[in-house]
Amino acid sequence: GAVVSQHPSWVICKSGTSVKIECRSLDFQATTMFWYRQFPKQSLMLMATSNEGSKATYEQGVEKDKFLINHASLTLSTLTVTSAHPEDSSFYICSAPRTVNTGELFFGEGSRLTVL
Amino acid sequence: GENVEQHPSTLSVQEGDSAVIKCTYSDSASNYFPWYKQELGKRPQLIIDIRSNVGEKKDQRIAVTLNKTAKHFSLHITETQPEDSAVYFCAASILTGGGNKLTFGTGTQLKVEL
Numbered sequence: 760g761a762v763v764s765q766h767p768s769w770v771i772c773k774s775g776t777s778v779k780i781e782c783r784s785l786d787f788q789a790t791t792m793f794w795y796r797q798f799p800k801q802s803l804m805l806m807a808t809s810n811e812g813s814k815a816t817y818e819q820g821v822e823k824d825k826f827l828i829n830h831a832s833l834t835l836s837t838l839t840v841t842s843a844h845p846e847d848s849s850f851y852i853c854s855a856p857r858t859v860n861t862g863e864l865f866f867g868e869g870s871r872l873t874v875l
Numbered sequence: 876g877e878n879v880e881q882h883p884s885t886l887s888v889q890e891g892d893s894a895v896i897k898c899t900y901s902d903s904a905s906n907y908f909p910w911y912k913q914e915l916g917k918r919p920q921l922i923i924d925i926r927s928n929v930g931e932k933k934d935q936r937i938a939v940t941l942n943k944t945a946k947h948f949s950l951h952i953t954e955t956q957p958e959d960s961a962v963y964f965c966a967a968s969i970l971t972g973g974g975n976k977l978t979f980g981t982g983t984q985l986k987v988e989l
């Protein structure tokens with residue numbers, strides 16, 4: 760199957776700092792990528808849709824100025840958590856469809872963020 | 876927007892028994908329904924999916940049924956094995972030219988006991 764890689768897999772940072780997470784599609788081009796957040800023992804909640812060459816679309820309740828998304832190429836989307844706080848500690852997972860209408864989403868390994 | 880409900884939240888079965896997980900969705904326009912298996916700390920893995928133009932799909936020990944009228948779909952795992960223990964998520968979406976924006980259910984923790 761298609762491969763989506765995410766980096767870093769885990770990160771610990773101090774409160775108030777910014778953290779960047781990268782999501783790459785390794786063997787296909789992705790004009791769209793999705794960023795999810797998963798708190799412990801909870802479901803995956805869609806945060807935003809990353810669109811190559813244009814602005815991301817954010818879900819209701821997600822602060823676009825806090826969670827900056829850049830999709831500068833067909834194989835890379837980045838999520839930057841700015842001015843991180845302990846409540847931002849979570850598992851962040853990206854995903855991408857190999858082709859637009861196949862349905863199947865391929866997920867990255869996830870990035871576990873811990874804000875101290 | 877779409878709302879997906881999933882039951883039960885936890886399910887414990889004996890090895891060899893069957894397990895059934897049920898989901899309902901709210902948006903009648905949804906036409907794609909995947910099921911994902913997630914082991915602790917790992918990425919979700921697609922195990923089976925179904926589109927709205929069919930009512931049932933089977934892949935070895937796993938099957939999914941869809942009732943569009945009632946807006947619910949179910950996952951059936953037969954002859955369960957310890958390695959089936961994981962969290963299972965259902966999801967729903969509308970496949971469009973803009974991609975596949977999935978709405979996930981709340982998850983079911985399946986435990987297969989020896």
